[in-house]
Amino acid sequence: MKSMDTVNSPCFNPDTRGALSKIHLPVAGISFAKTKYEVSQPKGKVVMPEYAFNLLENFIKSSSLPKMVSISGPGDPMADPVKTIKTLSLVRESHSDIPLCITTLGFNIEDWIDELKKMDLSHVTIFMEAATAATAEKVYAWIRPGRKNLSITKGAELLVAAQESAVRKLKEAGIKVKVNTILYPETFEEIEAIAEKAAEYGADIMSIIPWKAEDEEADCGTERLNKATELAEKFIELVPAPQGCENDLDFSSEKAAMPTPSASRPNVAVVSYGGMELDLHLGHATKVMIYGKREDGLPCLKEVREAPKPGGGEKRWEDMASILDDCFVLLAAAAGEKPREILDRSGLAVMTFQSEVEGAVDVLFGGGKKGKCKK
Structure with missing residues (x-):
């Protein structure tokens, strides 16, 4: 099992977030949910696993091993687990020393935990914006863990349950867990409970990400962020928000991949x-x-x-x-x-x-x- 390196990892230490320190492979094109705060915009380019791996190999040949390889979008990696596992496998088979990670809401983790364990992941990041279904229902515009449309109430209930199960199953499998929480207005009211539950489930570390609104006056603000940090760090170790570690390779054209x-x-x-x-x-x-x-x-x-x-x-x-x-x-x-x-x-x-x-x-x-x- 890869240890969680909070000193040298671009996920946890802003001093290590240099150019291409962390490479994101965009093979996940399906989403489980959307918050009511997300601005509708076209998703980034999604490529097949072999394309992503080929571009990564070309970069490594001309440069050096990245500090980490991640699957975190533009959709949710566990919404298309076959492609995600395929991509992780291609990288792991050729590069046993590259730390790998994924970022997800938590759905499908339990069904794929054995395959994820084989990937020797550095960690899995779970986005938790609510400690209760009632708050999740306020934060999300829609939640759909499967093919069928669900009411937001039912979706919120499933999300909260899935996140607890995901963290616990990952920890049982020996995989480190990081929790990311975007500080929306509703989330701020529950930030202490989110941190407490994350720690209770077994999460290792947490980042609080300030929400940037279109209207600057609606931003979470420094005072609110500091207060949220004060409340959360009573329960779990905090690390700086992962701003600036998203150093994608150029997948903007077919030729690139x-x-x-x-x-x-x-x-x-x-x-x-x-x-x-x-x-x-x-x-x-x-x-x-x-x-x-x-x-x-x-x-x-x-x-x-x-x-x-x-x-x-x-x-x-x-x-x-x-x-x-x-x-x-x-x-x-x-x-x-x-x-x-x-x-x-x-x-x-x-x-x-x-x-x-x-x-x-x-x-x-x-x-x-x-x-x-x-x-």
Whole structure:
């Protein structure tokens, strides 16, 4: 089990929060809840586990090991636990010494505790904004731990129960727990109870994060923050709010998170109506073009393969993965979540965007405008 290093960790010590000290991998796109204080805005880019891992590897090759790798958004890691565990596994298998952590509301922890324990996490951060369901009901606009819509009253009850269970289960598994609490007006009234419950459940440490309102007069304010700190630190050790440790790599473009060829997967697969543009949905593909490098290093069309016929459910995509087992990426104009998931598990990344085929292929092989194969 990784010990909780509060001196050198960018999560706990502001003096260590230098450039890229902590890297966030944005593979979580689903949320469990939304507070009534959150401003609606588009979520950040979400990528598949292999994409995130590939960009992390590229950074490590050109720089050094980060002080920590985190999955904390743009949604909740435990709302899509398969992708979260996959990402953690990829990092852990290649880098046993990199501290790993996740940030979550607490739902699904109990169901996945065995898998989380295998990841040898540095810690798990739980966001606790309420000690009681009544207060959670005031803070949150909606809470949905599963696929069904729930009343805010029922959702609040489930959230409070899930957070207690999460902290206790994590501690039983030997995983350190940090509690983050944003100091909303309702939260301030219950901050002492939140700290007391966090300590009772077994949490190791806590941060109180001042709420920044659009109207500065509505901010929690220094006086209120100091009072909340005074009340909470009677029950649990406090560390500075984690402001400034979110040093993401550049996931703003597909190119930033591109997979790269390997000895066993040297080729690029492409589906296209006419072979010139990425203009075909993967589900409609009947043929797949295979691009690879010539002896002089330039990428060219090597062959065209028959795609598995539509129908057959998941088996179609399993067959597609087998047919393309020498390809490291599949390019299409669009693709469904299920084929992405199945192909991704097989080691074949799926990238979707609109572009000229030759240009996209050339970029994947490390080129730009130069170096295109002359036919």
